[in-house]
Amino acid sequence: MHISKRAMEMNYSPIRKLIPLADDARKRGIKVYALNIGQPNIVTPDTFFTGLHNYSEKIVKYSDSRGIEKLIESFIESYKKNDTFFEKEDILITQGGSEAILFTLMAICNEGDNILVPEPFYSNYSSFCHFAGAEIVPIETKIENAFHLPKMEEIEKLITPKTRAILLSNPSNPTGTVYTKEEVLMIGEIAKKYDLYILADEVYKQFIYDATPYTSFTHIKDLEERVVLLDSISKHYSACGARIGLIASKNKELMAMILKFCQARLCVSTIEQHAAANLINTMESYVEDVREKYKNRRDLLFAYLDTMPEILCSKPAGSFYAFAKLPVDSAEKFARWLLKEYSYDNQTILIAPGPGFYQTEGKGEQEVRFSFCTSVDDIENAMIVLRRALKVYRKDVMGIEE
Ligand SMILES: Cc1ncc(COP(=O)(O)O)c(C=O)c1O
Structure with missing residues (x-):
């Protein structure tokens, strides 16, 4: 066949x-x-299971394609603690960080478009780009330099009219690198100069050691329109099987486009969302x-x-x-x-x-x-x-x- x-x-x-x-x-x-x-x-925290057991509806209904309000609000509260401020309409709940990455790429890439990614990278990025018809253009990083980013000129050389975004996991899977504030600002400069999105995969953000300073792309003021935060409860709460993640961005036009993908897959598991909403209590x-x-x-x-x-x-x-x-x-x-x-x-x-x-x-x-x-x-x-x-x-x- x-x-x-x-x-x-x-x-x-x-x-x-x-x-x-x-x-x-x-x-x-x-x-x-x-x-x-x-x-x-x-x-996994007890609060997740309490949330699960407290689900008392008699029908397991579809929920809102955007995600349930209680869960979105719990994420807003948890980001506030990290000086990141989102409104309800800035957030879409997804089936794990995986779907968040996939839907975002699908919404910004045409066939043959390029996504810059520091290499080595999380191997599923290749698969998500493949789904979206996009190609990864690797940004070379070296083990001798603890996989930190090269100079701005080196990254700029990789940019063509087909480049749409820079996708990076910070802290990094697979290297454990946490990008410095200077690196975050440099990526921001590049994104502004060439009109690119920044796809900020922060699924490991809670795991930073030795008081290493952390700068989230969401903390940089004039990047708000181009930063897309990709997050998940999988690693933060040891809840990989729950399949709860999110896309958060201030870019209303982009979010309206991504919502179409969310609607097409109807909703994320209603019960798991209720359970995840309760995690805020132990965060x-x-x-x-x-x-x-x-x-x-x-x-x-x-x-x-x-x-x-x-x-x-x-x-x-x-x-x-x-x-x-x-x-x-x-x-x-x-x-x-x-x-x-x-x-x-x-x-x-x-x-x-x-x-x-x-x-x-x-x-x-x-x-x-x-x-x-x-x-x-x-x-x-x-x-x-x-x-x-x-x-x-x-x-x-x-x-x-x-
Ligand atoms: C860097 C990175 N992003 C995203 C994901 C996707 O995680 P999930 O779909 O379980 O939220 C993973 C999973 O290992 C990851 O390592």
Whole structure:
């Protein structure tokens, strides 16, 4: 039967493609530490479940395509605490941050339009752009520079009449980089100069460590019309399966266009929205506690990575990922070898190979992303396995004696 070009050209998730090998290893009785995905192991706040149980309607009706008022108001309140001010009409509730990104791209891009994205980037950005007919134009960032942005002139060179927006996750998945105020202002300058949107993906905003200063694009005064905030409860409240996110922007014309997409998919799960609206009641205490947990995990992971020979990794300032360059010939080959051929004390690890976060051919070959949203014990054991595995791999596969 016929299959569309769109479907054929779409990639499978590079983060999930090693899962069958991990399942096989588990079937062989090996304990696999999964440091590959961003699924937090932290308990979702009770308030979410209270909200769920308090739902007392006798019919599960469609809700407003914009999202339920109670939830929109709870987001407005939570942003106020961070000096970001939105009105009800500035917000559309979406099925996770994923739909927020997708609908925004669909509303601003024609076939063949360009979106600038700092590379390496969250791999689903490629898929969302593909849905919208847009192409990613990568902004090169380097591990040696902790993946901070290049100079303004370098970014300007990438801009053509087809460029519509700069999309960036801040803090970054996959690198943990938090952009400085200067970088945020520079992106703002570029956006104004070339009349671009800024698609500010802040789904990790609550996870910034060591009092690293944070500047949201929503804090910059004269950018209001071009900034689109993309957010979600998935990571902030450890509620990935609830599928609640949002688009927030002061650009009324754009929001009116995006609303058409929201109406076409009718609504976001009514009950999950009611549950999510109740999260506001635990926001501060919960997030502070979780941030502390992630910080400890980050410190532990980084302490190991930093002391392993020939690993290059800068300490992640935010999110729950570390991106490292390993002393291996191919991160992809190493990741497969870990699952198919290696175990230490009946344990091995599942990691996300770097090339999956790059569009540019040949980049990230030796890099991997580690997620630290798993337990301290698992991180510690995984790092012990990694240290041993690197020695064995370099000797047996690469022929390097140390
Ligand atoms: C940077 C970034 N943006 C958006 C998302 C989408 O999250 P969700 O659709 O669960 O809200 C993710 C998920 O991992 C992410 O890492």
